[in-house]
Amino acid sequence: MKHYIHATISSSLAWAGNIYDLLLITYVYGVLEKVFNLNYFEISILFSLGLIGRVIGGMVFGKYADTIGRKPVLMIGTGGYALFQGLMAFSPNVILLFIFRLIEGIFMGAEWTAGTVIAYEQAPRSLKGFVTGIVQAGYGIGYSLTGITYLIFVSNIVTDWRIFLLTGALPLLLLPYIQLKVKDTKEGSSKIAIRYRDYMGILLKATLGMSGMFTAYFAVFGNYTEVAEVDHLPDYVLGILMTIANLILAFSFILFGRLADRYDKKKLIYIGLIGLMVGLPFAVPVLSILINVIGMSLGVIIFAFFTGFWPLMPLLLADAVPAEVRGFLSGFAYNVGGFVGGIADIIIGLLTSIYGINTISKWVDGFGFASVLLVLVSVITWPKSGAKARVIMIEQ
Numbered sequence: 001m002k003h004y005i006h007a008t009i010s011s012s013l014a015w016a017g018n019i020y021d022l023l024l025i026t027y028v029y030g031v032l033e034k035v036f037n038l039n040y041f042e043i044s045i046l047f048s049l050g051l052i053g054r055v056i057g058g059m060v061f062g063k064y065a066d067t068i069g070r071k072p073v074l075m076i077g078t079g080g081y082a083l084f085q086g087l088m089a090f091s092p093n094v095i096l097l098f099i100f101r102l103i104e105g106i107f108m109g110a111e112w113t114a115g116t117v118i119a120y121e122q123a124p125r126s127l128k129g130f131v132t133g134i135v136q137a138g139y140g141i142g143y144s145l146t147g148i149t150y151l152i153f154v155s156n157i158v159t160d161w162r163i164f165l166l167t168g169a170l171p172l173l174l175l176p177y178i179q180l181k182v183k184d185t186k187e188g189s190s191k192i193a194i195r196y197r198d199y200m201g202i203l204l205k206a207t208l209g210m211s212g213m214f215t216a217y218f219a220v221f222g223n224y225t226e227v228a229e230v231d232h233l234p235d236y237v238l239g240i241l242m243t244i245a246n247l248i249l250a251f252s253f254i255l256f257g258r259l260a261d262r263y264d265k266k267k268l269i270y271i272g273l274i275g276l277m278v279g280l281p282f283a284v285p286v287l288s289i290l291i292n293v294i295g296m297s298l299g300v301i302i303f304a305f306f307t308g309f310w311p312l313m314p315l316l317l318a319d320a321v322p323a324e325v326r327g328f329l330s331g332f333a334y335n336v337g338g339f340v341g342g343i344a345d346i347i348i349g350l351l352t353s354i355y356g357i358n359t360i361s362k363w364v365d366g367f368g369f370a371s372v373l374l375v376l377v378s379v380i381t382w383p384k385s386g387a388k389a390r391v392i393m394i395e396q
Contacts, residue, residue: 004122006181011115012138017171019142044349051342053105058335061110065327070118071184080107085168113331133257136311140250147243210337212374245304252308275306
């Protein structure tokens with residue numbers, strides 16, 4: 001089997017586990033509130049600590065991925081987030097719960113930084129978009145698996161919530177496969193110093209776009225368990241809907257990634273943004289007339305499908321910068337985007353706490369539409385296609 005296939009499989013599964021662990025706690029918000037005496041604002045902070053930690057992990061481990069290699073960072077990140085998810089499951093108090101979540105996020109940032117890049121760099125030129133889409137499909141797979149696990153545990157979730165969270169430690173099983181089958185793309189330390197500030201323009205645009213992506217996604221899916229409760233969506237419907245929608249999301253990632261190998265990436269992103277604006281008001285209805293199982297389910301599925309343009313933003317960045325800075329810049333932009341999404345989620349939690357849980361749909365839709373504008377600005381101002389950034393280096 002070719003090396004890039006092993007790199008793609010391992011990166012996809014590690015990313016799936018990453019997202020599984022990130023979003024698993026959203027199903028037990030109510031339980032955590034009671035066990036640790038938290039309110040919804042504090043719960044939103046707990047969730048966002050995972051995203052905030054990713055920024056730290058992306059910055060620190062991104063530079064290591066560009067020097068010591070992608071593979072060791074991929075293993076450290078995957079093993080780290082799985083381990084601390086297990087520790088979080090058995091947190092004896094709220095302080096350790098929050099600390100473990102933050103550290104888990106740091107290792108999540110490390111995994112993304114190395115995983116996506118190692119698959120992209122080993123893929124044939126004609127398949128880079130396709131491979132990036134497959135890796136990003138791990139997002140949908142990971143989230144859909146949380147829905148399946150929730151359906152398995154739903155009848156006993158109140159008593160077995162620790163075991164439910166412990167399932168997030170399973171990505172530890174990936175480490176032997178990565179060690180034995182994945183070939184690294186960077187060997188040894190770089191002998192050149194990089195002026196990262198020379199890439200500031202492209203980095204800012206990428207970060208803006210990814211911030212919009214994360215804000216849109218987490219505004220909806222980071223709060224959908226609460227939206228479903230307010231709109232009286234049955235638990236089993238929620239579990240099935242999250243599973244189906246995110247399997248569709250996984251397929252859409254691959255589809256958009258493959259299309260990116262043949263068609264203009266910017267135009268594909270515009271199509272995705274239009275789809276998000278169509279699906280959002282049905283997925284999270286503000287008007288009472290739109291609150292029904294069928295309409296909300298279709299809205300969520302439409303929203304999930306058109307979120308499939310996500311791989312195109314990291315792909316635009318990877319295409320625009322050289323390998324010597326790709327790990328750091330990609331990790332930084334993606335994880336800062338996640339941080340912004342996390343801050344947005346905290347603000348939604350705060351506004352909901354102030355104005356009441358019944359207002360959550362208004363805040364979710366407001367942040368969702370605003371985030372679409374962020375992505376739009378990023379894409380409109382992106383450098384012209386084919387304007388490949390040159391390596392800017394200083395010999396030591």
